[in-house]
Amino acid sequence: MKSSDLFARAKTLMPGGVSSPVRAIKPNPFYVERAAGSHLATVDGADLIDCCLGYGPLILGHAHPVVREAIERQLEKGWLYGTPTPLELDLAGMITADHPAVDMVRFVSSGSEATMAAIRLARGYTGKQDIIKVEGGFHGAHDAVLVKAGSGATTLGVPDSAGVLADLVAHTRQVPYNDPEALETLLANDDVAAFILEPIMGNIGPVLPDGDYLADVREITAAHDVLLILDEVITGYRVGIGGAEVFYGVKPDLATFGKIIGGGL
Numbered sequence: 721m722k723s724s725d726l727f728a729r730a731k732t733l734m735p736g737g738v739s740s741p742v743r744a745i746k747p748n749p750f751y752v753e754r755a756a757g758s759h760l761a762t763v764d765g766a767d768l769i770d771c772c773l774g775y776g777p778l779i780l781g782h783a784h785p786v787v788r789e790a791i792e793r794q795l796e797k798g799w800l801y802g803t804p805t806p807l808e809l810d811l812a813g814m815i816t817a818d819h820p821a822v823d824m825v826r827f828v829s830s831g832s833e834a835t836m837a838a839i840r841l842a843r844g845y846t847g848k849q850d851i852i853k854v855e856g857g858f859h860g861a862h863d864a865v866l867v868k869a870g871s872g873a874t875t876l877g878v879p880d881s882a883g884v885l886a887d888l889v890a891h892t893r894q895v896p897y898n899d900p901e902a903l904e905t906l907l908a909n910d911d912v913a914a915f916i917l918e919p920i921m922g923n924i925g926p927v928l929p930d931g932d933y934l935a936d937v938r939e940i941t942a943a944h945d946v947l948l949i950l951d952e953v954i955t956g957y958r959v960g961i962g963g964a965e966v967f968y969g970v971k972p973d974l975a976t977f978g979k980i981i982g983g984g985l
């Protein structure tokens with residue numbers, strides 16, 4: 721079946737025909753049959769160079785033999801125990817070794833859960849309610865961060881989606897990226913638990929931090945007893961083994977990782 725036929729069927733089975741808005745390519749997404757190395761083979765017979773690689777976690781390309789053999793070895797031993805396993809200690813040890821700012825690790829299943837847990841932890845620890853995010857920053861599909869980009873430092877959160885309570889996102893404030901003054905101004909007037917940001921903006925196209933922006937952000941948040949959450953779902957293990965934390969030398973209070981930790985699984 722061709723991609724256009726598959727998409728016609730998908731629309732009868734899944735709202736909009738896809739499971740994520742980023743896949744809603746017009747007139748229809750291309751459907752992939754298999755992948756190897758840097759190439760994707762579509763059901764339409766096209767051979768495409770994959771510049772996306774699962775949004776980054778497939779650093780070694782698709783179906784790299786070393787990774788595949790490791791997965792196959794583990795499959796022999798089962799894949800869901802519902803109890804602790806020694807392997808999780810090895811993985812946690814690797815993550816803490818790679819990141820000087822990371823003392824301990826909590827495993828979750830997605831980047832969205834990681835940012836949700838980090839925000840909850842920050843609120844619980846500080847006893848404060850508000851969080852700040854960057855306009856245009858994306859941190860997953862949970863209510864507190866599903867807020868449209870606003871137009872200034874004092875903009876109150878406006879829900880991005882039906883079903884998200886206005887009362888809830890009123891606790892999500894926003895500042896522009898690369899604007900330490902806006903952060904300083906907002907913190908001078910507000911009682912904030914945490915500032916969450918992508919160290920390199922990824923979801924509006926890559927935008928790098930200007931000059932000392934990340935160092936300024938660290939200094940300003942520390943001065944106001946606000947926790948700094950670096951969302952490394954996109955930058956982690958991509959800009960370097962220690963992510964943006966090591967690359968830019970910024971020490972967050974909490975860091976969130978996503979699909980890279982499972983290598984795409």
Ligand SMILES: Cc1ncc(COP(=O)(O)O)c(C=O)c1O
Pocket residue numbers: 775829830831832833835858859860861918922923951952953954978979
């Ligand atoms: C910076 C950032 N944070 C969080 C998420 C959410 O991760 P997930 O899709 O695994 O829930 C994403 C997803 O792309 C992301 O880019």
